[in-house]
Amino acid sequence: MTAPNLNINLCGIKLSNPTILPSGFLGTSKSLLKRVADNGAGAATIKSVSLAPREGHKNPTVIPFEAGMLNAVGYSNPGAEETAREFANINEISIPVIASIIGTEADDFVSVVDKLSETQFSAIELPLSCPHTPGFGLLAGQGTPESTRNIVSAVRKATKLPIFVKLSPNIPEIGNLAKAAEDAGANAITAVNTLGPGMIINIEARKPVLSYKVGGVSGPALRPIATRCVYDIYEAVKIPIIGTGGISTGRHAIEMIMAGATAVGIGTGIYQRGMDIFRKICQEMETWMSENNFNNIDEMIGIAHD
């Protein structure tokens, strides 16, 4: 019997497997994304970029806990011009690279897209869902259907690249939000961003550990919520879904695909299993698929639905 085929086609982008590095992990430089590619990822996302450089929140910005991780990095990034320079020779990275773009108003997103127009990114991701950075995501009111429509429509006019819209697990009617993104021209939904915000207090210090006090929850604590969000979104839209949240094994990835995802994001799992988690997950998926007579990813997408 031949080995199962993990190739996927995501909005016309060919991926050798469905694992994707989400934004905010390791995506600061071309050199690290090359290493992510060498470790078996199917695609990678750069650290979110704003028009102007940002230093982000003070440390501590990331703190692990027993069920995952809490982070409030605060969108530190060198700005759109510097990002365009860093990723100028993006073809040196052997896998498709997604540009995650942030802004406050629709015009801000468009300005970043324009600055990156000479680079060879494979897609644009709009995280309209960050729970811990003033002026961006949920704290800029971007988690509503109106705001989502507004921003996606503006970016749609500015680029021919596929647009992925990253949603917050906090939104109760997440299917409606995904539908608004689809109607405005989004080509895929990334579900989900971190949950919360949450808080961890050091009781001896009597202070929250993160300098920003609160941060987004990722990892195992988020996984069942992310799976449900993907399930709901699959019922609401026709465009593909990148299921992200707490996946650290091949079984988790397959579960997310059965909920309706075409591809899966792997972030916090890197802390748990190392950078070669991408290769490990693919091997685990292949083994399970062989044992359960699945030949390719398409056969599994959304099969948990009635």
Place this chain on the structure above:
Amino acid sequence: MTEELYFEQPVMMKIDKIINESDDTKSFMFRHKLGYNPGQFIMVWLPGIDEKPFAVSCFGEDFFGITVLERGNFTKLMHKMKPGEQVGIRGPFGHGFSIPDNVKDGTGSACIIGGGCGMASLTVLIEKLQGYNTTTLIGATTKTKLLFKNRYKDITIFTDDGSEGRKGYPTDILEDLHNKHNYNILYTCGPEIMMTKVYQFCNKHDIQCEASLERYMKCGIGICGQCVCDGQMVCKDGPVFNSQALDKMNDFGSYSLLKSGQRVSLKEYGEWRGC
């Protein structure tokens, strides 16, 4: 590593003792066990203020210490602290120095080259290598910046201005020393320009080199990518890198990332860091 020797989240520890090392440098001692290998680092948290990486500069079975140069807001606040006050500690993190078998069995020899506050990353190694065939060279810009000069015997001191020890840099005499001792490994921590010279010397003479690098850090656990140096994460893959790793790191001796992630020359980075 057992749970009590490694801390994933910051654990508040009381400052047991404070030692004045020089006019602008103090060591802070903690009565606590730590699963530490020379060259690793810990993150030190001042609640509500900030968190910074530090090498462990004093280490024993039931205590450890860090050495802090007063430079910015964080270190100024630390210098005002008194014994009995608490800071948060997480770690230790990263990969430390390795000691080749031939140095351990006495057939080989090593040289340790520290510059300025980089010495704080080398002291536990110096102590671990006591009794073995090693040479220790320390350098600083001037007499008052020399760290730990009275802590060890048989060290050779250099100052840029000649105010103490030899005038010049530790790297000036490496050739002569190597002719005499035929070193197997050189360890270094200090200004990157000095470490680059040590690394180049090692390559020329086919000696193993291990250098401890400094980059601005955020997570400390290898996921955020802030401290990247040519595909290597200084917090997780380093901070100590050997010759084979350094060979592939073009940013070593040349570039570093600012807090925003902007990649700039080490000169500009140094101006921002105030060193």
